[in-house]
Amino acid sequence: MVNALAIPWFTLVLVPIALLSMIVPLDFLRTFAAYLTEKTMQILNTIAEYAPEYYPAHAPLALWLLAMLSVLILLLPRGWYLRPLCLLILLLMLSYRPPRPAQGEALVRVWDVGQGLAVSISTAGHELLFDTGTAYAAQSVLLPNLRAAGIRQLDTLVLSHNDADHDGGAVLIKKQLQPKKIITGQINAYQFPVHPCTAGANWQWDNVWFEFLNQPVATNKKGKNDYSCVLRVVSADKAVLITGDLGKKGEQALLKAYGDKLFSQILVLGHHGSRYSSDAAFIRTVAPQFAVASAGFANPYGHPHIQVQALLAQENINLLRTDRMGGIQSTLSERNLSWQPLQAYKPYWQRKPINQTSRL
Incomplete structure (x- = not known):
């Protein structure tokens, strides 16, 4: 306007x-x-x-084409009798809302925020965001995509720990999406009110189960990774486990506390697939069908590490990588798991090479 x-x-x-x-x-x-x-x-x-800001959700192609046709008709000198219908179509486009998951289902989106992590969990009536990526990624990628997905407010924002590639966009997301509750693994690292993620804390949204599993780990003051929140989400007979930057010590603490109860079909790899995470015993106990590495394209750390890739291949676990595939999504439900790209079509200048050599 x-x-x-x-x-x-x-x-x-x-x-x-x-x-x-x-x-x-x-x-x-x-x-x-x-x-x-x-x-x-x-x-x-x-x-x-x-002035209030309004961000319409990303509408289907057919609705976009109808809206373009409506604008053309509105600009014609004649055809005034069609203008009310054209205005109605434009209003429909501006008020479009993407379909929500059904009761008892959870839509898991792993956003491509480069070398960082941002995972959103959507249920029939609630929204959770686990980490924000860097400040730049949150501003340029995450926030516009969340709005395009029709997410205007968060029920819960989880900041796994105080590291720039995980909570760099916290202030922006807090301001723009106004989460009702913010949970973090390092409560003293923020200037705004937060709640700790404590082991055993759990809740239900729309028949979907959420629980924090993180265990205290002895670490030095500079070691932030093992403070990471560990979130497990269960819907129907499917589960996803998100561990932030949790290292091998933290994974071993989880094994000791929960054992086989860690089983999840989807594992978001700790520390972007670093060799300092993904302990072999931990991977075998979780026994995921899919392991997701949220890493930046051609990142200097070689994530996901070649040793982690070899371990996953040895265990017949499918590795999904945001550095090659972009953002991906799957739905936890009674149906079989499948993954789809968040953006089905990409112009040639946005496509990434299929084969990229991982660094040692």
Whole structure:
């Protein structure tokens, strides 16, 4: 709505006056152009502070085509009798909401935030986000995609631990999506109210079970990784286990506390597939069907590490990688597990090489 006024003002008034002031060497003309531009920007900045923002969800292609056709009809000199229908179609597009998971189902999205982690869990009526990626990734990738998915508010934001590639976007996500509750593994690391993720804490949303499993691990003050929240989500007979940057000591503590109860069909690999996580006994006990490595393309750490890849191959576990596949999603339900890319089609300049050599 602002652009509807601002674009004609810039195009028909400000730019012509600015160009004229460069052609005609009159000081008052240059001063007038600068004055108008400064006042315009002041007004726009004031509006930006108070005007509500609206972000429509990503609509299906058919609805986009209908909306484009409606705009063309609205611009025609005739056909006024179709304009009410066209306006209705545009309103329908702006109010579109993607379908929600059914009761007892959970939609798991692993977002491609480069070298970082961000996993969202959607149920029939609730939204949880586990980590935010870096501040840059949250601003440029995560937040726009969450809005495109129709997520306007979070019920719970989990910040696994205080590391820039996991909670770098916390302030932005907190401001824009206003989570009702924020849970973290390091409560003293934040300037806003947070709750600790404690082992045994659990709740249900829409017949989907959520539980924290993390165990205290002896670590030095600089070691943040083993403070990571560990979240397990169960829907029907399927489960996903997310461990943040948990290292092998933390994984061994989980084994000691829970044993075979850690079994999950989906495991989001600790520390992006680092060799300092993914203990062999832990992997065999969780026994996932799919292991997901959230890592950046051509990252300097060689994640997921070749040793981890070899272990997963040895255990016949399917490895999914955001650095090659982009964001991916799956639904926990009574149906068989399957994974789909979050973006079905990518133009050639966004495609990543299929084969990438992992570093030792």
